[in-house]
Amino acid sequence: MGEIKKVTLPLQDPLRVPLSTMDLNEVEIYLNKGERIRFEYATIPSDVKIAFNLHSHDGVRPEDVRYHLRRNRSAYSGTFKSKKSDSFYLMWENRDSEKKAEVTLSKLESKF
Secondary structure (H helix, E strand, O other), X not given: OOOEEEOOOOOOOOEEEEEOOOOEEEEEEEEOOOOEEEEEEEEEOOOOOEEEEEXXXXXXXXXXXXXXXXXXXXXXXXXXXOOOOEEXXXXXXXXXXXXXXXXXXXXXXXXX
């Protein structure tokens, strides 16, 4: 199981997120209500099956996870606007049973 890395905005340097086979890793950010972020990531190798989501937690139970964005892509760029002040998590899951991967989060910045 992966780890959670806390980051502050804006991301100064690209962040490399290693993913073993059948593994996941998360990046935690805190957003104020109404704050908007822009992000971009890419995976090496690009043919690895990567599931990405952006989520928050309303409690400690699995059913308390709130998914705000989900994508099954090895590369993606997008924006997200927070409806509340809270911690949010960008999570990548390597669903490949044979290949390791590395996600590079090249952009993570706040936009109001």
